[in-house]
Amino acid sequence: MKSGIPIEFASHASPLPSSTWTSISEEKRIASVKSAIQDFPGSETIEIKQAHGNGQVTIVLNNLMTASERGLFLLDLEEWIKKMLDNGITIWHEPIGDKNSLRNLRGIEVVSNEVF
Numbered sequence: 001m002k003s004g005i006p007i008e009f010a011s012h013a014s015p016l017p018s019s020t021w022t023s024i025s026e027e028k029r030i031a032s033v034k035s036a037i038q039d040f041p042g043s044e045t046i047e048i049k050q051a052h053g054n055g056q057v058t059i060v061l062n063n064l065m066t067a068s069e070r071g072l073f074l075l076d077l078e079e080w081i082k083k084m085l086d087n088g089i090t091i092w093h094e095p096i097g098d099k100n101s102l103r104n105l106r107g108i109e110v111v112s113n114e115v116f
Contacts, residue, residue: 017055017088026051033057036084040077055088057081 021029029051037043042063050058065073070093078091 014090015088017053017086021055021086021088022053026053029053029057032085033081033089036081037077040080042073046077049094055086056090056092058092058094060094 024032030048033048033051037046040046045061045063047060047062048057049060050056052058059077061070061073074091074093078089081089081091
């Protein structure tokens, strides 16, 4: 008997955004996302940073949440946006700095040069 997470869908391609999404400007995509999340609980704490033509939407949450709370919130938000706008959209949270005081005392710094 196998245990763990089923991987039967691991090789399936993710949905791509529609031509409607890819054909509009980034400003219009950001406005569309803002409009779509108006009725989402907690939307007042969400800041839309970027909305790329490939379906990646970068956001920042302007309230404190634990990592587990934030993960569930982002999954619910992504599901909401997929239903309201386009199934090919994925939500990315802007990177958060390391808040661990012990690692900060050791002088270890995590630097990311990736652009999402």
